[in-house]
Each structure stands twice: as structure tokens, then as C-alpha cells.
């Protein structure tokens with residue numbers, strides 16, 4: 001066989017990184033990979049099927065859910081609840097966490113938080129969407145796992161990853177020992193290692209932010225945007241602005257090319273828009289593992305106290321030096 005390494009083979013190879021492991025985390029990652037392939041199949045034919053459009057229910061954030069959100073949510077929950085490795089799934093699409101049947105999960109040691117289809121407003125227009133996941137070890141030792149088991153600080157993550165359903169589909173994940181990316185080869189139906197040991201450039205020239213909200217931004221962010229736009233040959237400014245409106249896709253591009261993604265607090269969303277548990281913590285873990293930086297403009301994302309499932313946070317994430325510069329201006333002006 002050629003040099004192809006599938007996600008399944010890679011996970012088995014890497015299991016020896018965790019001498020205490022019994023293979024549960026590996027199985028969990030494999031289950032996520034399988035669910036991602038099923039979701040990918042549906043996302044790919046979204047334009048063909050009578051699956052587009054809003055399903056009519058409104059999730060806890062008050063946003064209309066698209067049918068594919070519901071489909072992806074069901075797929076991931078079903079993949080995660082049947083394997084016996086996971087005792088709780090918390091999903092951005094569900095108000096409460098999903099407890100798992102006691103019989104199935106009696107020996108389960110892991111908790112998964114998932115945003116099954118992030119950026120789903122982009123589906124209707126054939127633009128990349130993503131899945132984000134985060135895995136924690138259960139803290140409580142007996143009885144049923146509880147909300148406290150889910151509300152762990154980002155530093156406690158044992159693994160995190162994302163899937164980008166883009167011009168090609170990729171799964172990128174970390175178990176705290178670097179970041180590896182796998183591209184789905186549709187001809188064999190396997191994620192194949194294509195981006196080993198991913199590193200985000202320390203400097204970059206791309207900034208991603210919804211600039212339409214400019215008037216609502218804190219002064220520090222406004223100053224940083226002006227900094228990005230000022231001409232300066234030495235630092236290759238003005239920088240390029242790129243905003244897809246799909247966090248996974250924006251961060252993935254920046255990971256490869258170098259750049260910063262900002263979703264700050266705004267006067268209309270004083271805590272920011274993105275969710276700490278489902279979006280910020282997993283992406284922060286991945287980017288830090290790739291050598292980048294992730295803060296809320298002042299403090300490290302992964303150190304934030306998690307007090308509720310749907311808690312929001314501002315996020316400044318990406319190439320280390322770009323995030324540091326934005327923080328400098330935040331501290332000076334906001």
C-alpha cells in the first residue's frame with residue numbers, strides 16, 4: 001500500500017502516547033470521524049434535497065435551526081451515546097446536556113461537548129460549515145455524571161477538534177500533543193493524514209472580523225482594525241481582510257496562512273457571541289497546540305471559569321504576534 005495513513009490507523013498508532021489508555025478515547029474519536037462522514041454526505045447534497053430551509057424550532061439562543069443542524073445534532077448524539085465511552089453529550093443545539101442511558105454508560109469516562117454544525121446559515125449559499133468538538137474526562141467518581149462534570153475549564157480538555165465541510169472535507173484534532181489534519185478522500189471514504197503536525201505561522205497578514213459591527217466594537221478593537229489598515233512596508237500592512245462567517249473556516253484558513261480571528265464583545269452582545277464550551281475552548285486548545293494564541297482580549301480563553309453550558313465569550317485567536325498586538329491595544333484603549 002502507498003503512504004496513506006487513515007484516521008483510524010493514525011488513532012491506533014497514537015494510542016501508545018497514552019500508556020494508561022484503554023482505547024476508549026480512540027474509539028470516541030473514531031465514532032466522531034464516522035458521524036462526520038455521514039454529516040458530510042448530507043451537507044454535500046444539501047442543494048439537491050428537500051432538506052434546506054428552517055425546520056421551525058428555535059434553539060436556546062433564539063436562532064432558527066436549519067434542518068441540517070438537526071440532522072447533524074442527531075447523528076453526533078447517536079454516534080456518541082451508543083459506544084459506551086461517553087457519559088454525557090452537551091450540544092450547542094440542546095438546552096440541557098444529554099445524559100446517556102445508565103446501562104450503556106456505566107463505565108464511561110468521557111464527556112463530549114459539540115457544536116454539530118457551526119455556521120449553518122452558510123449552508124443555503126454553499127459556503128463552508130463545520131463541526132467543533134471537545135472531550136473531557138469525567139471528574140465525579142460515582143453515580144450519574146452531572147452538570148459539574150461538564151462545566152470544566154478549557155485547560156481540562158483531553159482532546160478537541162473540528163471538521164470543515166469545505167471545498168474538501170477535513171478533520172483536524174489534537175489530544176494535547178500537537179495538531180494533525182486529515183482530508184476525506186471520497187473515493188475510499190476515509191479521512192487520510194494530509195496535514196501532519198500543523199503549526200500556525202507566528203505572524204500573519206489576514207484579519208477576520210465582522211466589520212459591519214464596527215460601531216459596536218470596543219475602542220481597543222477599533223484601534224486594532226485601524227492598525228491593520230495602516231500602510232507599513234516592514235510589517236506588510238495594510239493586512240488583508242477575510243471573513244467567511246463560519247468560525248471553523250475562518251480559523252482553519254488562518255491556521256494555514258497565518259492570521260487573526262476576532263469576535264469581540266459588542267454593545268449589543270456584551271459577552272460576545274460565540275460559546276465558550278462549544279466553540280471558544282475547543283478552537284483555543286487546537287490553536288494553542290498549533291503554536292498560536294487565544295484570549296478574550298485580556299485573558300487566556302482556556303483559563304476562563306465555566307459557569308454555564310451556553311456561556312459566551314469574546315475571542316481573539318490566531319497567530320501569536322497578531323493576537324498579542326490586538327491585546328496590547330485592548331489593554332490600552334478598552
Ligand code: AHM
Nearest residue numbers: 117118119120121210245246247248
Ligand atoms: P452558529 O453557531 O449559530 O452557527 O453561529 C456561530 C457562527 C460562527 O461560525 C461565525 O464565526 C459567527 O457565527 C458569525 O457571526 P456573525 O454573523 O455575527 O458575524
Ligand code: MG
Nearest residue numbers: 092115118119
Ligand atoms: Mg456554533
